[in-house]
Amino acid sequence: MTTVFLYGTLKRGGSNHAFVAHQRFLGTARTVPGFTLYSLGDYPGMVRAPGDTAGVTGELWVVDDTCLAELDKLEGLDEGLYGRIDVVLAPNPLASSAQTYLYARAHDGLSPLGDHWPVGNL
Ligand code: PCA
Numbered sequence: 842m843t844t845v846f847l848y849g850t851l852k853r854g855g856s857n858h859a860f861v862a863h864q865r866f867l868g869t870a871r872t873v874p875g876f877t878l879y880s881l882g883d884y885p886g887m888v889r890a891p892g893d894t895a896g897v898t899g900e901l902w903v904v905d906d907t908c909l910a911e912l913d914k915l916e917g918l919d920e921g922l923y924g925r926i927d928v929v930l931a932p933n934p935l936a937s938s939a940q941t942y943l944y945a946r947a948h949d950g951l952s953p954l955g956d957h958w959p960v961g962n963l
Pocket of ligand 1: 846847848849850851852857884885886
């Protein structure tokens with residue numbers, strides 16, 4: 842089992858939520874500062890942002906190995922779209938760190954989204 846931090850289309854209400862809907866929801870969380878989101882159109886990409894003070898908001902889910910493999914495929918790890926890393930979380934009662942998908946390509950020219958990805962109001 843792996844705890845993952847989800848900040849985009851995999852969250853509740855998101856277009857890819859079905860991939861994790863049958864797994865265990867732990868609660869909401871925020872990363873430590875130093876991360877921010879950019880828009881890739883229908884989905885966001887989280888990148889390292891050294892000057893950032895807010896971090897990124899998301900959801901913690903405990904997923905099994907089969908689900909994790911499906912998420913890796915969905916997020917295009919093999920194609921270098923996202924990489925999966927361990928991210929430290931701001932203090933919370935649920936977990937101190939989690940696996941997450943970091944956008945792996947250049948984000949020059951993409952629209953900044955700040956600390957959260959809206960679900961359901963695009
Ligand atoms: N799906 C993953 C990464 C970005 C996206 O749209 C997530 O929800 O965390």
